[in-house]
Amino acid sequence: MRTAFPTTSRSGLVIWFTGLSGAGKTTLARALATVLQEAGYPVEQLDGDIVREHLSKGLGFSREDRDTNIRRIGFVANLLAKHGVIVLVSAISPYRATRTEVLAAAPRKLEVFVEAPLEVLIQRDVKGLYAKALRGEIAQFTGISDPYEPPLNPDLHLRTDQMTLRACLDQLLVALERLDITVRRR
Amino acid sequence: MRTAFPTTSRSGLVIWFTGLSGAGKTTLARALATVLQEAGYPVEQLDGDIVREHLSKGLGFSREDRDTNIRRIGFVANLLAKHGVIVLVSAISPYRATRTEVLAAAPRKLEVFVEAPLEVLIQRDVKGLYAKALRGEIAQFTGISDPYEPPLNPDLHLRTDQMTLRACLDQLLVALERLDITVRRR
Numbered sequence: 394m395r396t397a398f399p400t401t402s403r404s405g406l407v408i409w410f411t412g413l414s415g416a417g418k419t420t421l422a423r424a425l426a427t428v429l430q431e432a433g434y435p436v437e438q439l440d441g442d443i444v445r446e447h448l449s450k451g452l453g454f455s456r457e458d459r460d461t462n463i464r465r466i467g468f469v470a471n472l473l474a475k476h477g478v479i480v481l482v483s484a485i486s487p488y489r490a491t492r493t494e495v496l497a498a499a500p501r502k503l504e505v506f507v508e509a510p511l512e513v514l515i516q517r518d519v520k521g522l523y524a525k526a527l528r529g530e531i532a533q534f535t536g537i538s539d540p541y542e543p544p545l546n547p548d549l550h551l552r553t554d555q556m557t558l559r560a561c562l563d564q565l566l567v568a569l570e571r572l573d574i575t576v577r578r579r
Numbered sequence: 580m581r582t583a584f585p586t587t588s589r590s591g592l593v594i595w596f597t598g599l600s601g602a603g604k605t606t607l608a609r610a611l612a613t614v615l616q617e618a619g620y621p622v623e624q625l626d627g628d629i630v631r632e633h634l635s636k637g638l639g640f641s642r643e644d645r646d647t648n649i650r651r652i653g654f655v656a657n658l659l660a661k662h663g664v665i666v667l668v669s670a671i672s673p674y675r676a677t678r679t680e681v682l683a684a685a686p687r688k689l690e691v692f693v694e695a696p697l698e699v700l701i702q703r704d705v706k707g708l709y710a711k712a713l714r715g716e717i718a719q720f721t722g723i724s725d726p727y728e729p730p731l732n733p734d735l736h737l738r739t740d741q742m743t744l745r746a747c748l749d750q751l752l753v754a755l756e757r758l759d760i761t762v763r764r765r
Contacts, residue, residue: 476663
């Protein structure tokens with residue numbers, strides 16, 4: 394029954410959502426994953442926090458440890474993409490060089506910069522992390538006490554303080570269409 | 580172009596080669612991977628030593644560190660298998676409970692115990708590791724100064740001191756046929 398294991402004639406794709414905590418990376422990735430799955434594409438979501446549990450327990454938030462974590466996520470994402478999967482990574486991934494290095498190894502990639510101004514993120518503060526970081530209770534918090542290097546030339550730049558989720562999703566789908574990944578718009 | 584990303588209607592498989600260093604795990608995995616690839620199956624080989632570099636740098640050889648390494652390999656193997664890939668893992672993976680735990684999460688699995696008597700392995704000693712371990716130059720060397728718990732009920736038990744590579748490969752292909760994975764015998 395060879396048909397049970399179709400060889401993917403085409404390689405997959407890594408969609409990498411980078412940006413500060415609370416900017417909307419995981420929300421966007423989840424929404425896009427649902428749309429792609431419903432259209433029949435093989436999809437895997439790799440959330441930075443969850444993957445950290447599985448692959449990087451014990452690593453901290455120094456530059457070296459963050460980079461190691463990102464390289465591990467990249468290693469797994471690229472393996473999956475090589476086998477035809479559309480992989481959606483949401484991870485702060487603050488260092489430009491590391492993102493570039495990891496995405497250079499992807500069969501195809503889409504780097505998505507998810508942004509809202511820090512004031513907005515501090516106001517949103519869904520998880521209460523910014524308040525803690527501002528009180529000094531969390532060390533090395535990206536955007537407050539640790540650097541974030543925005544992409545210089547992302548494939549997509551989504552301002553989640555200016556656009557609705559739906560509008561962001563539409564932009565993502567347009568970008569994917571250019572890669573011959575099409576879904577019926579709802 | 581939806582056809583570019585076929586949804587795998589069937590989940591993949593994790594083939595887990597366990598056994599002492601030098602028993603023939605990687606050799607067998609490599610030979611089987613070639614045959615399956617030629618037959619058109621999507622295949623990924625995860626070699627314990629290589630994966631350690633990517634996912635587990637800094638981990639040592641305590642029981643806890645070995646288990647963490649095996650769980651990480653298992654995490655990646657199961658992700659790939661979920662997307663239809665036949666994943667061939669070769670890793671000493673000395674602890675029975677950890678192998679069982681990891682393989683329980685695989686969509687389908689084949690546990691292959693690759694064995695040759697210690698005397699034979701010490702005689703082979705392709706990498707010179709046993710000589711070093713016996714001289715006490717490598718601590719925690721599985722089979723010499725660290726435990727190995729053989730599977731109690733492996734799906735396949737291959738004695739590489741008694742069978743040729745070809746004969747081992749044939750037994751693997753027979754086991755795979757029972758899982759509807761068939762290749763034309765050469």
